Amino acid sequence: MVQPASTVVHASPADIELVHVSKRYGDSLAVDAIDLRIPGGAYCCLLGPSGCGKTSTLRMIAGHESVSDGDVLIGGRNVTREAPASRGTAMVFQSYALFPHLSALDNVAFSLKMRGVAKEVRRKRAGGLLELVAMSAYAHRRPAELSGGQQQRVALARALLNEPRCLLLDEPLSALDPFLRVQMRAELKRWQKDLGITFVHVTHSQEEAMALADLVVVMSHGHIEQTGTPFQVFNQPRTEFVARFLGGHNVLGANGRLFTVRADRLRVAPQGVTPGTSAGERGLSRIGGLACTVREAEYQGTHLRITLDPLDGSPALVSLMSDADYDPHRLGPDARVTVWWDEQNAHPLAA
The missing domain is CATH 3.40.50.300 (P-loop containing nucleotide triphosphate hydrolases)
Known part of the structure; x- marks a missing residue:
């Protein structure tokens, strides 16, 4: 009007x-x-x-x-x-x-x-x-x-x-x-x-x-x-604090430093399988290989919210996966999986 x-x-x-x-x-x-x-x-x-x-x-x-x-x-x-x-x-x-x-x-x-x-x-x-x-x-x-x-x-x-x-x-x-x-x-x-x-x-x-x-x-x-x-x-x-309060982020640590990886950029694959790389991502350094167990996979319409418990006892992680990529038999609750992320998607946090 x-x-x-x-x-x-x-x-x-x-x-x-x-x-x-x-x-x-x-x-x-x-x-x-x-x-x-x-x-x-x-x-x-x-x-x-x-x-x-x-x-x-x-x-x-x-x-x-x-x-x-x-x-x-x-x-x-x-x-x-x-x-x-x-x-x-x-x-x-x-x-x-x-x-x-x-x-x-x-x-x-x-x-x-x-x-x-x-x-x-x-x-x-x-x-x-x-x-x-x-x-x-x-x-x-x-x-x-x-x-x-x-x-x-x-x-x-x-x-x-x-x-x-x-x-x-x-x-x-x-x-x-x-x-x-x-x-x-x-x-x-x-x-x-x-x-x-x-x-x-x-x-x-x-x-x-x-x-x-x-x-x-x-x-x-x-x-x-x-x-x-x-x-x-x-x-x-x-x-x-900002990363955790805003949500959608995983806070990880390495060599005494903290960094975040967004949940939609955390890759999950069945144990022993390395996630594939799209054409636009070839040649990027890939980090991960973190062994986890799937705690739950929550269907949210356009995607699934997968909660993961690292086997090393570190805090739970969250990954967002498209409905088309989710395999309930290999990535469902209690499944052993491996988590990966691209180096460019790791954002350092202030000390």
């Missing part, structure tokens, strides 16, 4: 910079002296497990949490001690935080009402934003009469009312069912491109971050483990 020009918010995007930012709760250090720059107009995902500091970081950008040390800059302006309303940001909370007694339209228009804007003016503005998020037909319903995805759209429209330069989202998809989550993911990406403003999105879902982000920031125990594009972070994990 093409939106009227007056409906779409085109605020200028603002870059966000965190300079040596820390957050303490009593004796607990939630965020430990992080430095981060998010370019204006980027879609940034703060990714990590529960307790890694990602939500505290988002709330410090928003001004909903005080900064213990360091500085927060938005659009080149130091906003560390400024109130949330003066930062040019808006936040969509995980719970959506809609007023249950108000309609969708009045929820969106609420802040204009508090500022004394005339009813007709504020409802026209709110109606335009509900149109942007495809919620015009539900304008007069209360939150209890809306689905989770519809409530999220209302919360997003409300956040956009004041034309923020940065939109901050705290796990906005976590309460949705898997099908709706994928649908809303595509909508968020489209809205970000159409609006042209900076989005910062907290998530613990690797798949979500890979699908949405221009910039992925992987966090652990209050530190930033790695930043980069989804391609960079997935294909060139810097640390063992």
